[in-house]
Amino acid sequence: MKEAVIAHLRENRDQYVEELKDFLKLPSISADSAHHEDVRETAVWLKAALTSAGMDKVEVIETDKHPLVYAEWLRAGEEAETILIYGHYDVQPVDPLDLWETPPFEPSIRDGKLYARGASDDKGQTLMHIKAVQAMLEVEGKLPFNVKFLIEGEEEIGSPSLDAFVESEKEKLAADVLIISDTPMLSAGRPAICTGLRxxxxxxxxxxxxxxxxxxxxxxxxxxxxxxxxxxxxxxxxxxxxxxxxxxxxxxxxxxxEAEKDSLAALGSGDEEMKEETGVRELFGEAGYTSRERxxxxxxxxxxxxxxxxxxxxxxxxxxxxxxxxxxxxxxxxxxxxxxxxxxxxxxxxxxxxxxxxxxxxxxxGKPFAAPVTDRAFQAAAQAYADVYNTEVAYTRMGGSIPVVETFDAALGVPIVLMGFGLPSENFHAPNEHFHLDNFDKGLETIVAFWAHYAQKG
Amino acid sequence: MKEAVIAHLRENRDQYVEELKDFLKLPSISADSAHHEDVRETAVWLKAALTSAGMDKVEVIETDKHPLVYAEWLRAGEEAETILIYGHYDVQPVDPLDLWETPPFEPSIRDGKLYARGASDDKGQTLMHIKAVQAMLEVEGKLPFNVKFLIEGEEEIGSPSLDAFVESEKEKLAADVLIISDTPMLSAGRPAICTGLRxxxxxxxxxxxxxxxxxxxxxxxxxxxxxxxxxxxxxxxxxxxxxxxxxxxxxxxxxxxEAEKDSLAALGSGDEEMKEETGVRELFGEAGYTSRERxxxxxxxxxxxxxxxxxxxxxxxxxxxxxxxxxxxxxxxxxxxxxxxxxxxxxxxxxxxxxxxxxxxxxxxGKPFAAPVTDRAFQAAAQAYADVYNTEVAYTRMGGSIPVVETFDAALGVPIVLMGFGLPSENFHAPNEHFHLDNFDKGLETIVAFWAHYAQKG
The missing domain is CATH 3.30.70.360 (Alpha-Beta Plaits)
Known part of the structure; x- marks a missing residue:
């Protein structure tokens, strides 16, 4: 089944990129009240995308500020496991605007990279899961597991509505594993599973x-x-x-x-990469720690x-x-x-x-988060990455915060697999945010491979 | 002679106020290029006023931006001393316009105060010198000294043309004393001679x-x-x-x-006034100094x-x-x-x-400025104030900067007497600028008294 789905993905890839561009044209800046209606319009766009993808039920759920989008396909049956996928459709503000080479909401492909606000964080990665599930349904007519999507519009403003929603809708969100693609790979060609967030x-x-x-x-x-x-x-x-x-x-x-100390040490200090990415001649930080530790x-x-x-x-x-x-x-x-x-x-x-x-x-x-990587979902993710990227996955932590991860952890108590496809150099939160389309392609295949490995072991 | 001139001033006072109103109707905002022509028109108005006053030669002198107005009456002869009078005919911008009780260029008298942009800073004070000289000429047919006027149109934008003009026209501007009325009195009824600028x-x-x-x-x-x-x-x-x-x-x-220390101490610390004007509960500054000293x-x-x-x-x-x-x-x-x-x-x-x-x-x-008050011009000014205001003049300094004063000091090397007639409360640079007509009247008499005292001692 995996090969047919992957062939289907490759055939439809240009169409997926066009859809991503449409998604990126919507200026869903959650922090800016002037964009309140644009955020809502983006939720409506997502509802249509999830419906086209074959979801049985799609809802735009009101909150005090920006709506949540929820979708489900539960036809694998009550006995089957359920995968919950979280993403966010809101984006960061865009100033200083004059530093953008092309306007933030006019997606532009240059040198294999798609430039737009939200390209990597997190519209690109969210749409990949939708398209992977759609491809599996189009090729197979069914999925090996039930699937639920929860895509919010407030992540960049600290997810003020999500805590209460997750707390009160534990039943609706019940799942066996939660997948989130909103963390970066270690470097180009080196995928990573993130086991901790600040x-x-x-x-x-x-x-x-x-x-x-x-x-x-x-x-x-x-x-x-x-x-x-x-x-x-x-x-x-x-x-x-x-x-x-x-x-x-x-x-x-x-x-x-101790184990994590060793794997962290094996990745190196990260000092040279830090200098390269930030353009500084001299690093600066707490004495006695490497850049990666800092x-x-x-x-x-x-x-x-x-x-x-x-x-x-x-x-x-x-x-x-x-x-x-x-x-x-x-x-x-x-x-x-x-x-x-x-x-x-x-x-x-x-x-x-x-x-x-x-x-x-x-x-x-938001509270910090650390995941013990013992669940089989982590092995499935690692194998999927190895299949597509031909290298061993790195277990990393991330300096950023996804407060909702800690919320899910506390409320749902399921393994949370943070498997991202962005690169650290892709200017999230900064001018000229972009997404390497190479990782868009490989990521689609990795997601399908994950489903396959998770199914084999299930 | 002084008494006859003062009687003449009192007789013509209403006419002078009407002329000041005409002067104030011209919106000579030097900072605003939309008012470029208005500034020029004001220079032309001044030329006419100086000609009417009896000046022998009046020039509108071009600069890179706004013209200077120069006038002279040198018939006291080469042996006689020369008084140079500096003023400016340009005014500050007027926004926020909605805070003006009457429009800034429609002069309006309320409660003995003439409201208009430039009333106090510096059209009112500049015109007083012109009218005082005119009155002396009308009554006596002559002056005890030569007189020169230099009135600029760029003071509110930092006098960009004046330095070069003063430097290159030292001969033309040669004088024995420079009088400027563009600094405030200490308070109502308490005249001041400003002896230093930061x-x-x-x-x-x-x-x-x-x-x-x-x-x-x-x-x-x-x-x-x-x-x-x-x-x-x-x-x-x-x-x-x-x-x-x-x-x-x-x-x-x-x-x-030492003398200035004593006179400064006699004026009080200024601490309570500082709290009142700034709205702070607690003053803050270099230890060991009062607000006035600071x-x-x-x-x-x-x-x-x-x-x-x-x-x-x-x-x-x-x-x-x-x-x-x-x-x-x-x-x-x-x-x-x-x-x-x-x-x-x-x-x-x-x-x-x-x-x-x-x-x-x-x-x-801009360099700081301090005037040693030893020249007899300072005694003449102090006596003139005492004659008219029936109180001892205060020797003050000012925390602000008038860079042109230092320019004159360096180029001409003559005593500079900063004898102002405005009050600190008259909203220079702010909405509802006004000038107390009581000080217009008293100021005219003080200027005539100054000429008389300066002549007695000459």
């Missing part, structure tokens, strides 16, 4: 000084400047070597299991945005009344986002410079 | 870290974040008490003359703008590739802007965090 805690900091902006000549020197107070506070979060100075920040972090196994506190005062051309001699910062922490097993919020807020209270008031607002939060 | 040095700082913006999950912890590097650098500029940490920053600052006599380093990364609604998990800051220093006598630029650049070089490159760009600069 958690996240995002905070906005707002500083207020004077009642209005002031003339820096007439008032300068006699009142606190909100920007000076802010940079002083922000500088206090880390020491000069990048070690986080928030009291208790590193408390309770779990040591890496990004996969250690927590962070990163400024994502700082702003206040005049930003135009030239000079404006102003003392700004307010100043602002956005930061996110990445958390590792043993840390909890609520606890981290409290510790940062305490640090801010203890380090507020004189002459200003500081307020904070908590945004996204 | 200089300025403005710098842009640009930090580059990674080659592009990065995902803070995938890369966070292993590379320097441009924003962290920037806040660390910026925090290093001042200590927690606001003392500037740039090596040598305070070197060479001239001590305040803003008038001490240098500053103030952040005017800081920006980098994501500034939109919500969260974007990005490590920004670049981060930026704008800062201005205010300088006091003994400091030089070029030297300060070099010291700050050296500080930046010495405090650049690892993993980033930092570049700087110098913007506006």
């Amino acid at each position: 958690g996240i805690a995002a905070l906005q900091i707002d500083v207020r000084g004077t009642k209005g902006d002031l003339h820096s000549g007439l008032y300068g020197g006699a009142v606190q400047n909100a920007l000076h107070a802010l940079v002083q506070l922000l500088a206090s979060f880390r020491d000069e070597q990048g070690r986080i100075q928030v009291a208790g920040f590193y408390d309770g972090i779990e040591a890496l299991p 990004t996969w196994t250690r927590p962070t506190l990163e400024l994502n945005g700082v702003y206040g005062g005049f930003q135009g051309e030239g000079v404006k001699t102003v003392i700004p009344a307010t100043a602002h910062a956005k930061l996110t922490c990445r958390l590792v097993p043993g840390q909890d986002p609520t606890d981290i919020f409290e510790k940062i807020e305490a640090h801010i209270a203890a380090h507020t410079p004189p002459g200003v008031t500081i307020t904070t607002e908590r945004h996204d939060s | 200089g300025i040095a403005a710098l842009q700082i640009d930090v580059r870290g990674t080659k592009g913006d990065l995902h803070s999950g995938l890369y966070g912890g292993a590379v320097q974040n441009a924003l962290h590097a920037l806040v660390q650098l910026l925090a290093s500029f001042r200590d927690e008490q606001g003392r500037i940490q740039v090596a040598g920053f305070y070197d060479g600052i001239e001590a305040l003359p 803003t008038w006599t001490r240098p500053t380093l103030e952040l005017n703008g800081v920006y980098g990364g994501f500034q939109g609604e919500g969260v974007k998990t990005v490590i920004p590739a670049t981060a930026h800051a704008k800062l201005t220093c205010r300088l006091v006598p003994g400091q030089d802007p070029t030297d300060i630029f070099e010291k700050i650049e050296a500080h930046i070089a010495a405090h650049t965090p690892p993993g980033v490159t930092i570049t700087t760009e110098r913007h506006d600069s």
Whole structure:
């Protein structure tokens, strides 16, 4: 059966790429309220795609913000196992727009890569699962397992609606394994199964000084400047070597299991790749760790945005009344986002410079995740990758956060296989995001191979 | 002679106010290219006013942008002293327009105040000198001194043409004293002679870290974040008490003359006024100085703008590739802007965090100014104020910068008497600018009294 399905995939590949382009043209930026209707339109587009794929039931499910799309095909029967596939159809904002070589919502293929916001994260990878299932149904008329899709529109804003939905719809989502393709491969040609994700805690900091902006000549020197107070506070979060100075920040972090230490060491430090990908001459981070350890196994506190005062051309001699910062922490097993919020807020209270008031607002939060790779689903995935890529899969962790993974883990208690097809260099969240179509093709085949291996062992 | 002239002024006062209204109706906004022709029309209006006043020669002098107006009456003879009067006929932009109670170019008198853009800064004060000279000529048929007027149309955009003009026309502008009325009185009823202005040095700082913006999950912890590097650098500029940490920053600052220390002390700390005007509960600044000393006599380093990364609604998990800051220093006598630029650049070089490159760009600069009040012109001005206001004049400094004053000082080397008639509350540069007509009346008499006292002592 696998060979016929793969032949079918190859025959229809150009059509799939065209469909992906249509999917990518929809500007489903979940963070931007101006795109609220575009997000909804994208959910409706997905409903049609899932219906065409042969799903028996497809629903657009309302939430407080952006809808979920749910689909199922349960004709394998009650005795058969069920595969749940999660993906997301929302995308990151696109600024700075002037750095895009082609517009983010006008998909463009150059040099075997499809450029568009969401190409890799996560529309491309989500559509691959839909197309793989569609191909199996078109060729065989049936599937060896029941399948359920849950595709959300809020992943890039921290999945605010998903927790409650998963918690209250455990029955509907009941499955034997959860597959997610939203993590990168180790490198070109080297597939990876991700066994751990960092958690996240995002905070906005707002500083207020004077009642209005002031003339820096007439008032300068006699009142606190909100920007000076802010940079002083922000500088206090880390020491000069990048070690986080928030009291208790590193408390309770779990040591890496010995086996994972070894497999991680076998992958190398990642230092040269890090320099290459980021374009820096000099790496920077917590002493005593490699780049791979720093990004996969250690927590962070990163400024994502700082702003206040005049930003135009030239000079404006102003003392700004307010100043602002956005930061996110990445958390590792043993840390909890609520606890981290409290510790940062305490640090801010203890380090507020004189002459200003500081307020904070908590945004996204998600717990870290670590998967024991003992279930047979992991072996099926590893074999599928080996079939198609002709190499051993790497067991990796990821520095990013998919908070919903921890939610699924807690609510459903099933193995979660994070098998991604993107490359680390594909500019997720940045200008010129793209997806290597080579991995689109190989990924479709890998998914079909996974179903076959999982079926053989079932 | 003084009494006859003052009687003449009182007789013609309503006519002068009508002329000032005509002057104020012309929207001479130098910063706005849409008003280019209006600025020129205002110069032509001034030429007519100076001709009517009895000047022998009046010129509209072209520059690269807005014309200068020059006028002279030299019939006191080569042996007599010459008074040079500087003013400006251009005005600030008027937005936000909706905050004006009456339109900015429809002069309106309410409660003894004349409301219009430029009423106080500086059309009102400039016209007073013209009318005072006109009255003296009408009553006496002659003046005790030669007089020259130089009235520019670019003061509100930093006087880009004036430096070169003053430098190349030293002969034409040769005088024994320069009078400028463009600084505020201390308060209602309390006239002031401004004896010092702070200089300025403005710098842009640009930090580059990674080659592009990065995902803070995938890369966070292993590379320097441009924003962290920037806040660390910026925090290093001042200590927690606001003392500037740039090596040598305070070197060479001239001590305040004892006499000025006493007169400054007599004016009070200014602390309560500072709190009231800025809306802060707590003042902040260099230890050991009052608010008045901090803003008038001490240098500053103030952040005017800081920006980098994501500034939109919500969260974007990005490590920004670049981060930026704008800062201005205010300088006091003994400091030089070029030297300060070099010291700050050296500080930046010495405090650049690892993993980033930092570049700087110098913007506006202007030297500080301090007038030794020993020349008899200052005594004449003080006596004139005392005659009319029945109070002792305050010797003040100003925290702001009027770079042209330092230009005149360097090029002409004559005493510069900054004798203003505006009040600090008159909304220069803001909506509802106005001028107290009481000070228009008293100011006319003060100017005539100044000429009389200066003549007695000559």
